[in-house]
Amino acid sequence: MRSGLLNPDRRVVYLLLIIALTIPLLKPFGMPIPISEDTRTAYAYIEGMDPGARVLLSIDYGPSVVAELQAQCIAFLRHLARKGIRTYVITTTPDGVPLAAAALTESFEAAGKREGIDYIYLGYVAGQEAGLAAMGDSLASVVEVQNKPIMEGIGKLSDFTLAIALRGDGVLMWVRQAYTKYNVPLLFSVTAVVAAGTVPYVQAGQAIASLTSNKCAAEYEVLGRLPGKAVATMDAQSSSHLLIIVLIMLGNVGYYLTKRPKAQEARP
Amino acid sequence: MKRQFPLLVASVTGLLMIVDNFVKMPALNQAASTVRTWVVIIALISLALGAVNLLRIHSARIAGRRAGWVYSMVLCSTMLVTIISGLTVGQKHAIYRHLYDGIMQPGSSTAMALLAFFVASAAVRSFRARNVEATLLLGTAIILMLGNAPVGSVIYSGMPRISAWFMSIPSAAAQRGLIITSAIAFIAINLRNILGFSSEWLGGSKD
Numbered sequence: 001m002r003s004g005l006l007n008p009d010r011r012v013v014y015l016l017l018i019i020a021l022t023i024p025l026l027k028p029f030g031m032p033i034p035i036s037e038d039t040r041t042a043y044a045y046i047e048g049m050d051p052g053a054r055v056l057l058s059i060d061y062g063p064s065v066v067a068e069l070q071a072q073c074i075a076f077l078r079h080l081a082r083k084g085i086r087t088y089v090i091t092t093t094p095d096g097v098p099l100a101a102a103a104l105t106e107s108f109e110a111a112g113k114r115e116g117i118d119y120i121y122l123g124y125v126a127g128q129e130a131g132l133a134a135m136g137d138s139l140a141s142v143v144e145v146q147n148k149p150i151m152e153g154i155g156k157l158s159d160f161t162l163a164i165a166l167r168g169d170g171v172l173m174w175v176r177q178a179y180t181k182y183n184v185p186l187l188f189s190v191t192a193v194v195a196a197g198t199v200p201y202v203q204a205g206q207a208i209a210s211l212t213s214n215k216c217a218a219e220y221e222v223l224g225r226l227p228g229k230a231v232a233t234m235d236a237q238s239s240s241h242l243l244i245i246v247l248i249m250l251g252n253v254g255y256y257l258t259k260r261p262k263a264q265e266a267r268p
Numbered sequence: 269m270k271r272q273f274p275l276l277v278a279s280v281t282g283l284l285m286i287v288d289n290f291v292k293m294p295a296l297n298q299a300a301s302t303v304r305t306w307v308v309i310i311a312l313i314s315l316a317l318g319a320v321n322l323l324r325i326h327s328a329r330i331a332g333r334r335a336g337w338v339y340s341m342v343l344c345s346t347m348l349v350t351i352i353s354g355l356t357v358g359q360k361h362a363i364y365r366h367l368y369d370g371i372m373q374p375g376s377s378t379a380m381a382l383l384a385f386f387v388a389s390a391a392v393r394s395f396r397a398r399n400v401e402a403t404l405l406l407g408t409a410i411i412l413m414l415g416n417a418p419v420g421s422v423i424y425s426g427m428p429r430i431s432a433w434f435m436s437i438p439s440a441a442a443q444r445g446l447i448i449t450s451a452i453a454f455i456a457i458n459l460r461n462i463l464g465f466s467s468e469w470l471g472g473s474k475d
Contacts, residue, residue: 013389031418034428063368063376094315095376098359098368127311134308137301142308172447192416199440200447215416238419240384245410247392252406255396 013247020243024235031235038202039219042187042209045162046079047224053161054154055080056088056184058125059103061168062095065191069166070099071230072189072217076164077107078226080119086150087119088160090143092131097124116148129173132157136181158182164189171198171207179206189216275464282462319347346371408434 049055057076061069080087087108091100100121108119115121122143125131134141136157145151153159157178165174166189178184188198188210198210211220214237217230281303288300326340346367353363397403414420415431460466 008392010389013392014385017385017388031422033418034421036428036432063373064380066373067377067381095372098365098373101360125308126315127308130304130307130311134301134304137304141301141305196435196439197443197447199435200444203436203440212416234418238417238422240388241413241417242419244388244391245413247388248395248406248410251392251395252397255398 008247008251016243016247017240020239021236024239025232028232029235029238031238033218033222033231033234035219035223036216038209038211039216039223042211042216043079043220043223045185045187045208046076046083046085049083049085049161051084054086054088054159055162055164056090056157056160057164057166058174059089059091059096059100059166060093061099061166061191062093063099065168066099067233068191068213069168069189069217070103071214071228071233072211072220073099073103073166074106075217075220075224075226075228075230076166076189077103078111078228079220079224081108081111081113082224082226084118088150088154089119089121090123090125092125092128094124094126116146116150118150120146120148120150129177132173132177136177157184160184162187166190167194169194171201171210175201175206187211271467271470274470275467279462279464282458286462319351323347 046055057073057080059073077087077089089100089104091097104119104121108115113119122139122145125135125142127134127142131142138156139145139154157163163174163178163184164187165171167174168191171186171188171190171194174186174188179186186201186207188201188207190198190210190212192213192215195210195212198207201207202210211217214230214233217228218234220226221228221231284296284300284303288297291297323344326344328334329340330337330344350364350367353361353367357363359365391409395402395406395409397406411427412431412434414423414427415434420427420431457466461469
């Protein structure tokens with residue numbers, strides 16, 4: 001039994017994890033979701049923007065992190081649509097293009113907003129940071145600038161009131177090219193893996209807030225009364241985290257149960 | 269000349285980008301802006317080049333019936349169908365959407381989701397309170413896991429605040445150190461490249 005606790009069969013761990021993830025998705029517990037400071041800050045910033053604001057939203061992720069970031073993207077877009085803020089969407093990853101289309105369908109199009117007037121999808125910006133740097137000079141150098149009413153007064157990166165970047169990796173390129181060069185306010189939504197690396201930028205005032213993964217997306221949906229998929233996944237996240245903690249504790253119990261008899265044997 | 273010319277181009281371009289940041293001179297700023305546009309064009313071309321190279325490598329594997337040639341065939345056929353459907357009927361068409369929503373997205377998400385199982389299994393086996401440092405790491409991991417899920421606040425209402433403290437004070441301090449040192453290293457490495465002291469990025473043999 002001790003060795004079972006110390007080195008549990010991997011298949012048992014996987015099976016327990018599948019059960020812990022599936023049951024809450026089918027039968028939610030309805031655990032209350034506390035709202036973090038970052039989410040409140042981000043929400044309040046967008047809520048406080050005037051209708052003349054122009055927001056750039058960049059989908060810098062692909063299908064592999066859809067589960068972490070797409071819900072937040074849709075929550076942002078729904079909020080912007082509700083506020084009537086003109087929104088410009090770009091993607092910096094080639095496989096993020098269909099995600100942008102899907103997000104706009106669920107947000108602006110669902111709210112009855114008009115493309116070219118209330119929102120616009122500018123397209124894929126190649127070159128990652130180089131593309132962003134080129135946007136600083138001229139939008140026309142990286143995307144096809146369409147002759148639409150929403151494009152009036154928008155010629156380069158500094159013309160935007162706010163830039164929201166949803167990224168699966170580091171945010172440094174936005175800090176370097178958008179904030180440092182042109183003082184464009186930044187809002188980030190990142191995966192949990194890189195969340196710790198964005199905190200210094202928020203503390204330095206280079207970003208308004210950094211939202212982490214599905215957790216902050218759920219908080220955003222609750223705070224803004226923007227129904228979405230993130231809330232539905234929180235119970236599954238809770239049960240899986242709890243399961244891993246319990247298994248780690250049991251592993252440590254097994255470790256000390258096997259360690260103590262060996263320590264007693266070692267005594268003269 | 270085979271190595272000197274690319275080194276010269278890299279040096280001139282790099283110096284142009286640096287000087288552009290600090291000097292306001294219309295001609296120089298315009299030149300830098302043009303170079304930045306060229307980089308975007310080169311990035312787009314490299315995408316296409318990558319696709320062509322992929323086809324070339326896997327076609328050779330299929331033709332030679334080398335190990336895994338069946339997977340190469342699946343890759344090439346899926347790639348060609350996606351490219352042709354995207355170019356002909358467009359990205360909003362049902363065919364393209366089915367390929368993306370039915371194959372690419374679930375496949376990519378699943379590969380990422382598998383990590384959760386591997387991490388869980390690894391965590392269960394490796395997180396042991398063997399000594400003081402390991403115990404601190406274990407305790408911090410548990411607090412952060414509870415703080416990042418609603419169950420943490422159900423167990424103890426102050427858990428999200430404790431988790432936020434770990435992220436904003438000790439973790440942020442370490443991250444800040446990492447950012448500063450990597451930025452200094454980045455400057456040093458790229459200065460070496462721009463000034464021509466380092467040519468490893470060129471690859472190939474030294475002649």
